[in-house]
Amino acid sequence: MTAASLDTTAKTSAERGALARARLLRGLLPALSLALVLLAIAWLNPRAISYFGFSLMLNLAIPIALATIAQMFVIAGNELDLSIGTFVGFVGCVTATWLKDAPLIGVVILLGSIGVYALLGALIHLRNLPSIVVTLGMSFVWQGLAILVLPKPGGKAPDWLLGLMAFKPPFIPFPIIAALLIGLIVHFGLMRTSYGVILRGSGGNPAALGRAGWSLLKTKIVLFALAGLFGVLSGMALIGITTSADANIGNGYTLLAIAGVILGGGEFVGGRVSPIGAVIGALTLALAASPLLTFMHIPPDWQVAANGAILIIVLAARVLISRKER
């Protein structure tokens, strides 16, 4: 019994067609947003649209995309993770110190931190706690641990990580390939496997899922563990790019990741998320935050505002498009 088979019995084919079109457009909105930002960049500075330009502009896109995916798993379960930014920072500090100097201990620490995430999921479910507060508290914990691991900015990324992140494939810049790969893998896992449906269902209708015999404790643990896993990947990717770490390096990622999920068509409740959309949302934000804004004659004072403006314009465009559809 899947949701799709229920649809066919309840709706005529015309209705299904309209629904499919609406869904398609909804799925395309994040891509249109990205195209919009790209057009704006091409219009302001045509030279930016090149292999080198993209490599530069999308420099930090991989860690942002991974952090956004992490946040997406949490949001899929109707929770919110306010600690992902400081967690990425903590992972970064471990990567630049333990993982280089004592790889085995580093791996154990990182696996342990994923375990902590899984435990948080269990705690939130078992005690019925508001995830906002628990993760708010955890954001202090990760930041504190990051400072303890690396009191002063420094450390060095492991060589294999540096090599991986500096990879320069022909024709298409690495960040784009990596983002595509991340989006597709997660899309397959979450949207195309049967347990992926259960995971999303735990956000869509937890009561129904519970009555059908699925363990909501397990889904929450899996969602949080996945968030932890992608948080770890994000921190490692970040250090592979920046080469050294700082305890505050990931702080901005919490809000970027939430914004990325929403830009990508996700919703805060109901298990409605889109991995590919989230990656596209992250790319859009990475472009908005790129250092190339400087070359577009936007004074440094107003660069933060440019981020905000791009968010607002993209969302406004989204409202206009969805109004036409109705």
Added chain:
Amino acid sequence: MTSVKSLLTKPWIWSFLGALLVWLATIAFTGGYGAGGMVTAALSLAVFTVIVGVGQMFVITLGPGNVDLSLPANIGLASAVAMKVMDGNDSMIVVGLLAALACGAAVGAANYLLIWALRIPPIIATLSASFIIQSIDISYGRGLQIKPPPGFADFANWQILGIPVLAILTVLFTIGAAIALQRMIYGRSVLAIGQNIRAAWLAGVNVGRIRFLTYTLSGALGGIDGALLAGYFRGANVDIGNEYLLASIAVVVIGGTSVAGGKANVPGVWGAALFLVLLLTMLNTFGVSAGVRLLLTGLIIVGVITAAGGQKALR
């Protein structure tokens, strides 16, 4: 005995108990030295968290997804506006406070305009707005070296018998907020919207107007907080409001307000703010490093919320 029992069922009592516990632990450590001074300092610092916490509480009570992320930027901008308008001049204090209030209210109104016009989730709307406000502040407050008027700085630090006057005024304000929440049409409407926005609308609550008022109120409180902070710390600063993003959300939820909306608690905001400030004082007194301090703060927040337990979701 029954009164003690009914007291223990109040969600806000735990935050006060926590604050008391932390205070006792600290004076046990110092051997009773500085017990009174610690309360005075905690009251003066808690005031700033309480003011924004109350605004955040009303916003969070509107229901899931409602949260004001623009408070830090708002506080920063308002502190600069207040200092510029006052210009170190005692006669301009009231005008400066009104300017900060208006600036904050304008930010709040702009937030709601974004939520309403673009139908975007409040988290994203206030986040995008905060980026823009931050830029305005950086540009407007560049190299701002204006000290607050001496009268205003004295007022912000004024104490009577060891009790900060600002804290007394804030207690009066929170009593007003509690009355507004529980006994006035505005507060009841906020609670109704948080419990079920559709039912509230069907019952004739002007949902749009109430939400507009709530975001404007939160903005205005952020504005006044910015002015007071600039007075207390003797100068405006772009980063002056940074810690109030997490703090404002933390005090609301530790204080017993439901993040699912529809259930608010004003006294708990005070308890939680005192708890957080005293916690920081305690860890500083123990002489732990910055890393350990953050780590313990986080663990204690998680511990407190786990011990207090979550309420059954309303939905």
